[in-house]
Amino acid sequence: MPKRIKTMTRRERVVNALEHREPDRVPMSMSITIDAYNNLKRYLGIELEEDLKPGRWTEVPIHPLVAEKFGLDIIWLPAGKPHKKPRQSEDPDKWYDGWGVEWTKIPLANGGYYNEMTCPPLKDATIDDLNDFDWPDPYDPGVVEGVREHYRHIHNDTEFAILTKFGGAVFEQAWYLRGMEKFLLDMAENEEFVEALLKKIAKVQMGLDGVLIEAAGEYVDVLRLSGEDMGTQENPIISLPMFRRMVRPHLERLWGYAKEMLQKKNPKAKIMLHSCGAIRPFISDWIDMKLDVLDPIQPLAKGMDPFELKAQFGDNLAFHGGIDAQHVLPFGTEEEVREHTRKYIKALAPGGGYICAPVHNVQGDVPPENLVAMRDAVEEFGYYPIDC
Amino acid sequence: MNPTDFIDTVVEGDGEKVKQLVTEALEKGTAATTILTEGLTPGILKVGELFHAGEIFLPEMLRSAKAMRAGVSLLESILSSTEANPMGTVVLGTVKGDLHDIGKNIVGMLMKGAGFEVFDLGVDISADRFIESISAQKADIVAISALLSTTMPAMEDTVKIIKDSDVGDRVKILVGGAPVNPGFAEKIGADSYGEDAPEAVKKAMALIGKQN
Numbered sequence: 001m002p003k004r005i006k007t008m009t010r011r012e013r014v015v016n017a018l019e020h021r022e023p024d025r026v027p028m029s030m031s032i033t034i035d036a037y038n039n040l041k042r043y044l045g046i047e048l049e050e051d052l053k054p055g056r057w058t059e060v061p062i063h064p065l066v067a068e069k070f071g072l073d074i075i076w077l078p079a080g081k082p083h084k085k086p087r088q089s090e091d092p093d094k095w096y097d098g099w100g101v102e103w104t105k106i107p108l109a110n111g112g113y114y115n116e117m118t119c120p121p122l123k124d125a126t127i128d129d130l131n132d133f134d135w136p137d138p139y140d141p142g143v144v145e146g147v148r149e150h151y152r153h154i155h156n157d158t159e160f161a162i163l164t165k166f167g168g169a170v171f172e173q174a175w176y177l178r179g180m181e182k183f184l185l186d187m188a189e190n191e192e193f194v195e196a197l198l199k200k201i202a203k204v205q206m207g208l209d210g211v212l213i214e215a216a217g218e219y220v221d222v223l224r225l226s227g228e229d230m231g232t233q234e235n236p237i238i239s240l241p242m243f244r245r246m247v248r249p250h251l252e253r254l255w256g257y258a259k260e261m262l263q264k265k266n267p268k269a270k271i272m273l274h275s276c277g278a279i280r281p282f283i284s285d286w287i288d289m290k291l292d293v294l295d296p297i298q299p300l301a302k303g304m305d306p307f308e309l310k311a312q313f314g315d316n317l318a319f320h321g322g323i324d325a326q327h328v329l330p331f332g333t334e335e336e337v338r339e340h341t342r343k344y345i346k347a348l349a350p351g352g353g354y355i356c357a358p359v360h361n362v363q364g365d366v367p368p369e370n371l372v373a374m375r376d377a378v379e380e381f382g383y384y385p386i387d388c
Numbered sequence: 389m390n391p392t393d394f395i396d397t398v399v400e401g402d403g404e405k406v407k408q409l410v411t412e413a414l415e416k417g418t419a420a421t422t423i424l425t426e427g428l429t430p431g432i433l434k435v436g437e438l439f440h441a442g443e444i445f446l447p448e449m450l451r452s453a454k455a456m457r458a459g460v461s462l463l464e465s466i467l468s469s470t471e472a473n474p475m476g477t478v479v480l481g482t483v484k485g486d487l488h489d490i491g492k493n494i495v496g497m498l499m500k501g502a503g504f505e506v507f508d509l510g511v512d513i514s515a516d517r518f519i520e521s522i523s524a525q526k527a528d529i530v531a532i533s534a535l536l537s538t539t540m541p542a543m544e545d546t547v548k549i550i551k552d553s554d555v556g557d558r559v560k561i562l563v564g565g566a567p568v569n570p571g572f573a574e575k576i577g578a579d580s581y582g583e584d585a586p587e588a589v590k591k592a593m594a595l596i597g598k599q600n
Contacts, residue, residue, distance in 0.1 A: 109485055109542045116487040180490050188447035233566040234584050239445045326567040330537045365538050
């Protein structure tokens with residue numbers, strides 16, 4: 001079939017899609033947890049010894065050899081680890097992250113484990129306490145250690161586009177630190193505290209963006225600014241007026257800073273927001289805040305129809321994600337995965353502006369057969385011009 | 389008492405004003421059960437409706453629930469001494485392996501507001517603990533929540549174990565949580581499903597034949 005000829009490198013495919021030009025084929029991206037990764041490697045017959053160190057969501061970096069064999073166009077790269085060790089727990093199942101949030105390893109029914117936040121360090125804090133809190137230090141030398149070399153290697157020695165996160169969320173980090181219920185109640189009745197907390201967090205994230213973009217920005221194709229989950233399954237978590245008044249100013253400063261600095265290093269680099277749930281009411285604001293790419297377009301959340309989103313926002317916004325992790329990937333048949341992937345390509349890919357990816361780190365309950373079915377559907381339906 | 393004042397004040401989430409209204413009503417000789425069933429309960433149900441309709445959001449709903457609790461706290465000692473008959477008894481928890489509880493907590497708040505006696509077991513609850521509590525509290529309903537696709541199999545097991553247990557015939561099972569849908573609820577043998585917290589309360593009322 002002459003139509004299915006690859007004429008671009010993996011990176012060119014991604015860059016073109018994000019520039020809203022039709023590449024040769026819809027690019028594919030993925031993040032994955034350790035059990036799903038090991039299952040996939042086994043399924044693909046890849047014998048590769050790796051010293052995997054799962055992140056806080058049990059996600060692991062995908063080795064370029066696995067990405068190549070599976071067919072990804074983007075590699076997700078991590079930042080460095082601060083030299084300063086976080087607080088240690090005496091309980092072997094509990095640990096603290098660099099922000100002082102307590103996490104606990106919770107066993108999963110089908111084997112493996114997941115890390116869950118079990119104690120927010122600022123749950124009883126006042127505004128004054130925020131000044132004494134032990135905030136992460138963006139200038140810890142470990143943050144950038146090895147990053148430039150690693151990113152340069154992937155950029156120069158492979159074809160992959162690079163996706164990374166440097167500084168992370170502001171709104172979402174606030175509820176990690178405060179506890180979700182407490183923080184949301186703060187938003188309704190303690191606006192001053194919310195302002196002080198978001199300001200402190202944004203300063204750390206901006207520092208991290210600054211040092212890491214300085215270290216390796218020229219190699220970055222997509223900078224993920226988040227997870228900044230703003231939606232539940234049914235509705236936004238907060239109202240649009242509340243977002244505009246209390247959250248947007250902090251994000252706008254942070255995103256503007258990161259984008260400007262990044263594009264000085266790589267003019268084609270894009271900024272991407274990950275925001276789960278029913279978040280449609282915020283999208284116009286995000287475009288106004290110069291967002292380039294929106295992830296993950298959660299299929300089962302209300303109001304997230306991909307055809308409507310493409311029609312309404314597709315000229316100004318590229319999309320990353322779309323492959324359902326709540327039903328189709330873990331519980332669907334291979335045929336359902338194929339049809340679902342076809343639908344998202346049909347909806348989002350015309351004219352470029354779509355990178356196909358699972359909507360979340362692939363969990364251990366996703367059979368590797370379904371990931372392969374997703375990949376095969378991209379091969380089957382993802383070549384331009386799209387006519388599936 | 390003027391029920392509209394209570395409803396408006398609970399919707400506004402003004403805890404101090406709710407307490408003031410309750411105090412005034414008690415001073416005027418209004419029965420505690422009347423204040424609850426004609427003032428505070430319609431107030432929190434209205435909050436649920438506004439939330440379901442997307443007119444208010446989690447921060448406002450949490451503030452309203454807090455305000456309502458402030459009002460209920462003034463009535464509790466009176467209500468317990470008069471042995472007010474609750475709407476029904478609910479045992480509530482997240483399923484084994486799932487620690488995400490904001491949705492479950494809101495369901496609990498709204499159910500309490502609607503007049504149910506609620507025993508919130510917390511998070512990461514095994515089938516045996518649910519059964520133990522259903523039996524001890526003589527619960528009419530057990531409400532089970534899961535946020536993760538990875539804990540949905542545990543929900544299926546839990547429902548099955550409860551159904552097969554001694555209490556299986558007399559307790560109704562209500563399930564919910566982001567990845568749960570009506571098809572899954574039916575497949576695993578749950579008696580009912582709530583799309584969000586307000587709907588869970590309505591379904592709970594329907595389960596015990598006390599539709600609002």
